[in-house]
Amino acid sequence: MDKAINKVKTSFHSELESCKTSENLEQLRIKYLGRKGQLTDLFNQFGALSNKEKPKYGKTLNILKSDLTASYNNKLATFNSDQGSDDKRDFSLPGYALPKGNIHPLEHVTDEIKSIFQSIGFSVAYGPEIDDDYHNFEALNVPKHHPARDMQDTFFIDSDVVLRTHTSNVQIHLMENQDPPLRHICCGRVFRNEAVSYKSFCLFHQVEGLVINESSSFAEMKGTLEYFAKEMFGKDTKMRFRPSYFPFTEPSAEVDIWNDKLNQWMEILGCGMVNPNVLENVGYDSEKYQGFAFGMGIERIAMIKYGIRDIRLFYQNDKRFLEQF
Amino acid sequence: MKVSLPWLKRFVNFKQSASELADLLTMLGFESEVVTDFSVLKNIVVGEVESAKKHPNADKLKFCIVNDGKMTHEVVCGAPNVATGQKIVFAKVGAVLPGNFKIGKAKIRGIESNGMICSERELGISEEHDGIMVLNPGLKNGTNVADILGPMYDAIDIDITPDKAFALSHRGIARELAAKLNKKLKSPLNAKRVIPDSKEKVKVVLDKKGGCPRYVAGIVNNVKVGPSPQWLTDYLKSVGQKSINNLVDISNFMLLEIGHPTHIFDLDKLSEPTIEVKWAKKGEKFAALDEESYILDSDHLVITDSVNTVALAGIIGGKDSAVSDTTTNVLIESAYFDPIVVRKGSKKLNLLSEASRRFERGADPDATLDAFYMIVRLMEEVAGGELGSIVTDQCTFDLKPRKITLSHRKLSKYTGFNIPNKKVEHILSGLQIDCQTRGESVIPMNVVEILSNSNKLESMRIRTEFRPFMRNIVDHLQVIGEITRKNASSYRRDIRFGSKETLSELAKVLKKNHSDSLPKEFIPKIAGKKTNKSVDTQKWICTIPSFRGDLVNEADLIEEILRCYGYDNIVPSYSFSSQMQYAEDEERPLSHLKKYLSSIGFQQCYNNSLEERDSIAKFGVESLSVMNPSSDRMNVLRTSLHQGLLKTLDFNYKNGTQDILIYEQGTVFEKKGDTLDDIEQKNAFSCLVHGDFAEPNVHFSPIEGNFFLLKGLAENIFNNLLKIKIKFIKESHSYCGTFYNIVDSQKNLVGSLGIINEEFLKEMDILHRTDVCIMDINTENFKECFNYNIKTEDIVLYPIVNRDLNFIMDNSIELAQVCPTIKNVNQSLLKEVVPVDVFESKELKDEKSVLFKLYFQNPKKTLEDNEVNSIIAEIIDIVLKKFNAKLRDQ
Structure with missing residues (x-):
């Protein structure tokens, strides 16, 4: 029985191969798949088999049948398409030359970050790029003549008005206008008076987060940011929190993710529990309320994500660069 | 700050290598990098220069034979000081020096060199690169250099954040290390109070207005200036500092040893042994140690000898009172200056020093006396001097230590994790x-103890208030991976029903795991009672040492505890405590607009907000200047997005792309007055098109990216995306010849579009080959009108009847007038009038032929031919009369 099955199979396929016309193919169909064809013969032989053998060959025969039918149909389809069409147009011509538009890479990354945080209930807030010293520094626990001011080189409009050095000014505006609970991210453009080079520009973009209520803890901050990092960089992302210093948070941390290619930790964001002084500055009861804040540079993340080595490419708007996104 | 391992070992014993130490400190909040870690340098040994001859093909090179204890190597060396018989640091072929500098065989001027004789810089020890490093002649050839130089020069570099003034010294870092490693902190240099023979005393007068709350001064006589002893030179060298002379070295050493800045005056150069701390006179000149002359202001705090200014308090000493080779008697200053005074002073002069860095961050007011006596001790030991006066200690500072209350409850609430009291x-x-x-009113239960005691377990099983506790333990064990999820869930179920087996099983698991991170204690919460005095948690009254001026509130202490406990040991919580809320984003509509534009072929740009004043001035809006621009090309803020978009066009044109379809969203600024409120900060949105929208190809000729592209886009955006009806109204514009405002049915300005003048483009020097067209969209209006509540209308099922009408009319007639006229003939049945072809030719002279397509439909029934015909007749009649047109012959 095995032999008979194999023989039908091999001879069918070799004959199918040599079929050149639809007449040939039709003859082949009658020979094998027809009502009196070889396949029917095999099924007839099957009927004579013992009950013990039946299950095994039943399966084999069914497979053979579907194999032969499918192969025949495929071949038939190629004949039809070759011959059925008398359309003489050249379909190998290129398609219409449509313009190729793109979203800026920084927008892509911002959107992605936004949607990750929106998915866990963060609203998005915006605020002014030019602000007073109070909202950019003092309310954030960075008094005048504090060494922490050296951490951010500032552009001044006048002695009291600055180009914001971070989006944290939005946090202050938010808290001034709203009572807890808060669960927001703020995003936008910030400015630093730094020499322009491949790794720094006079401006960049940030996304910051702020969560204030009666119970959000350091552990929750870790959970939130781990969720973010895994959504953003993949679920196997290895990360670490290490102690750092920001005037507006206490305790403060910086978060690194492990870069396998470079074999080193890469800093992606800063975070911490909102400093009680900041809460008091906006009139929140720091005994009752607590929460955390975090912030990250979008350029930095985009550079890691897309392997961009020169930050200036983002603002040059070279079509050859933009077209890649 | 460069910190050397041998120096740290003065204070604390540890085994860690430089790399391990850097990791450990980084995770403690001191971001560190390895400078030199000899333990990782391989194939670098002590070698002996057996011969050093001139290189046959180069005057400045030498050809050396180096013995590494096993064999000799031929090495070409460029150092001028290499000589026969020297013991040197020899990097063999295959060695890797700091900075991933690989040593291989190399041909230098025709001679093969097998290895390298190293300089200090190549080894990362110092910046010394004038010659090779010469080692002690007693060393054995072939000795691993790591064993000799490691203990002397292993070092790390620490980036110390501005809040951590207490760590700006070897003692400060060692203190952290000792705490982390559970080691004792040693005091290598004692500050024994010496009793002087002399009755002399330095007079110290502090200004009443503050600035210097503490000043310690005293005299050391008969010092001999000379070279420093080897140990002192070695320590300084281990952090890359050169030895100058014993007096200067002592001062530098002390700064790095305990972090308290001190200053040494040459007593004989002072007019009197008197110190007056006071405010400088405005305009006063001061010649400092760094050979510069500074002009002071009235808020600079200075040290005077009652006649002359001898130092700028806490920043830098004076040139005229500095110690020199001939100094024999000195006055030592060990003071505490106000951080703000020092910072303002140093900022104003743009003069930073090691001393000012420490004072502005907050030095230790209680370290002054110790630092003083340490200096005296060192002077006795190193320069042979002796204390020559009674020590003056003028102090107005309240040295009573600060106390902060820390409660365990706050710590746990803040952290979201339980750190045991003991820890x-x-x-x-x-x-x-x-x-x-203080305030301990409940004995926390020891978890392991409870679980080892079956009676206690039995009682806990009965009491419902312990269930959360048990569940906590299960959660914890699951988080740390001790039990599987399945097990955890069956444990939880059993806890709910109070199964004894579960508890004893859990006890087993717990016993197996004695990890520190386990919640060792449990403070029971009694259900139903919110505040119960007996459930109050531990409180501590913490006394803050004087060197920790940065610790002022409970949160600061919590940071210290978490930092030392290890951020990574705190188990993250994924149960977000916040309420459900609608995640708003007011800019979401704009993101639809961006996606729409990008999908039809536009590229989104991000241009600089900072621009050049002269070029912005040409756009006619008053711009806002930056007070301290980093360059003249970026000294004002952009007043519109057109500026950046035009630059983008020019840039890409220069780089070979002439077809430009771009847009940008961003803030633009207008100065309307002098205060912050007078600065208009507007969220703008602009598009620019130039060249072709679609390139020529086998299928069709190019489609121009011109005014009509933008007009069509506007119609699409407003009619289709926003569902608002718009009109284009011609306006004049300062740099657009053709310019239209886009208004809605209430005449609100919702956008504008136009063609930029040729002359303007020339003036701005923007490369182009076709019209440059721009369109602005009012973002406020867009966000307002963008709504998702589209109201649908019923579809009219009766057929539409199509008719064409071809008129010849004067060229000057605008079709925007003709179409409404036609439509007005029958508003209810005439659905739409569209001009589909405009034809001009020589034969037509000043006239044009316009083909209109008319769409008729009756919403209630099928239209009859004769109905349409009568309307057509009416239209022809009106158009012929009103526009003096002719019907074109068929």
């Missing part, structure tokens, strides 16, 4: 923060 106390004492227990 908290251990951490605090390691940081030299004394903590006294």
Whole structure:
């Protein structure tokens, strides 16, 4: 029985191969798949088999049948398409030359970050790029003549008005206008008076987060940011929190993710529990309320994500660069 | 700050290599990088220069034979000081020096060199690169250099954040290390109070207005200026500092040893042994140690000898009172200056020093006396001097230590994780923060103890208030991976029903795991009672040491505890405590607009907000200047997005792309007055098109990216995306010849579009080959009108009847007038009038032929031919009369 099955199979396929016309193919169909064809013969032989053998060959025969039918149909389809069409147009011509538009890479990354945080209930807030010293520094626990001011080189409009050095000014505006609970991210453009080079520009973009209520803890901050990092960089992302210093948070941390290619930790964001002084500055009861804040540079993340080595490419708007996104 | 391992070992014993130390400190909040770690340098040994001859093909090179103890190597060396017989650091072929500098065979001027003789810089020890490093002649050839130089020069570089003034010294870092490693902090240099023979005393007068709350001064006589002893030179060298002379070295050493800045005056150069700390006179000139002359202001605090200014308090000493080779008697200053005064002073002169860095961050007011006596001790030992005066200590500073209350409840609530009381106390004492227990009114239960005791387990099984506790343990064990999820869930079920087996099983698991991170204690919460005095948690009254001026509130202490406990040991919580809320984003509509534009072929740009004043001035809006621009090309803020978009066009044109379809969203600024409120900060949105929208190809000729592209886009955006009806109204514009405002049915300005003048483009020097067209969209209006509540209308099922009409009319007639006229003939049945072809030719002279397509439909029934015909007749009649047109012959 095995032999008979194999023989039908091999001879069918070799004959199918040599079929050149639809007449040939039709003859082949009658020979094998027809009502009196070889396949029917095999099924007839099957009927004579013992009950013990039946299950095994039943399966084999069914497979053979579907194999032969499918192969025949495929071949038939190629004949039809070759011959059925008398359309003489050249379909190998290129398609219409449509313009190729793109979203800026920084927008892509911002959107992605936004949607990750929106998915866990963060609203998005915006605020002014030019602000007073109070909202950019003092309310954030960075008094005048504090060494922490050296951490951010500032552009001044006048002695009291600055180009914001971070989006944290939005946090202050938010808290001034709203009572807890808060669960927001703020995003936008910030400015630093730094020499322009491949790794720094006079401006960049940030996304910051702020969560204030009666119970959000350091552990929750870790959970939130781990969720973010895994959504953003993949679920196997290895990360670490290490102690750092920001005037507006206490305790403060910086978060690194492990870069396998470079074999080193890469800093992606800063975070911490909102400093009680900041809460008091906006009139929140720091005994009752607590929460955390975090912030990250979008350029930095985009550079890691897309392997961009020169930050200036983002603002040059070279079509050859933009077209890649 | 460069910190050397041998120096740290003066204070604390540890085995860690430089790399391990850097990791450890980084995770403690001191971001560190390895400078030199000899333990990782391989194939670098002590070698002996057996011969050093001139290189046959180069004057400045030498050809050396180096013995590494096993064999000799031929090496070409460029150092001028290489000589026969020297013991040197020899990097063999295959060695890797700091900075991933690989040593291989190399042909230098025709001679093969097998290895390298190293300089200090190549080894990362110092910046010394004038010659090779010469070692002690007693060393054995072939000795691993790591064993000799490692203990002397292994070093790390620490980036110390501005809040951590206490760590700006080897002692400061060692203190952290000792706490982390559970080691004792040693005091290598004692500050024994010496009793002087002399009755002399330095007079110290402090200004009443403050600035200097403490000043310690005294005299050391008969010092001999000379070279420093080897140990002192070695320590300085281990952090890359050169030895100058014993007096200067002592001062530098002390700064790096304990972090308290001191200053040494040459007593004989002072007019009197008197110190007056006071405010400078405005305009006063001061010649400093760094050979510069500074002009001071009235808020600069200075040190005078009652006649002359001898130092700028806490920043830099004076040139005229500095110690020199001939100094024999000195006056030592060990003071504490106000951080703000020092910072303002140093900022104003743009003069930063090691001393000012420490004072502005907050030095230790209680270290002044110790630092003084340490200097005296060192002077006795190193320069042979002796204390020559009674020590003056003028102090107005309240030295009573600060006390902060820390509660365990706050710590747990803040952290979201339980750190056992014992651990908290251990951490605090390691940081030299004394903590006294207070308000302890409940004995926390020891978890392991409860679980080992079956009676207690039995009682806990019965009492419902312990269930959360048990569940906590299960959660914890699951988080740390001790039990599987399945097990955890069956444990939880059993806890709910109070199964004894579960508890004893859990006890087993717990016993197996004695990890520190386990919640060792449990403070029971009694259900139903919110505040129960007997459930109050531990409180500590913490006494803050004087060197920790940065610790002022409970949160600061919590940071210390978490930092030392290890951020990574705190188990993250994924149960977000916040309420459900609608995640708003007011800019979401704009993101639809961006996606729409990008999908039809536009590229989004991000241009600089900072622009050049002269070029912005040409756009006619008053711009806002930056007070301290980094360059003249970026000294004002952009007043519109057109500026950046035009630059983008020019840039890409220069780089070979002439077809430009771009847009940008961003803030633009207008100065309308002098205060912050007078600065208009507007969220703008602009598009620019130039060249072709679609390139020529086998299928069709190019489609121009011109005014009509933008007009069509506007119609699409407003009619289709926003569902608002718009009109284009011609306006004049300062740099657009053709310019239209886009208004809605209430005449609100919702956008504008136009063609930029040729002359303007020339003036701005923007490369182009076709019209440059721009369109602005009012973002406020867009966000307002963008709504998702589209109201649908019923579809009219009766057929539409199509008719064409071809008129010939004067060229000057605008079709925007003709179409409404036609439509007005029958508003209800005439659905739409569209001009589909405009034809001009020589034969037509000043006239044009326009083909209109008319769409008729009756919403209630099928239209009859004769109905349409009568309307057509009416239209022809009106158009012929009103526009003096002719019907074109068919």
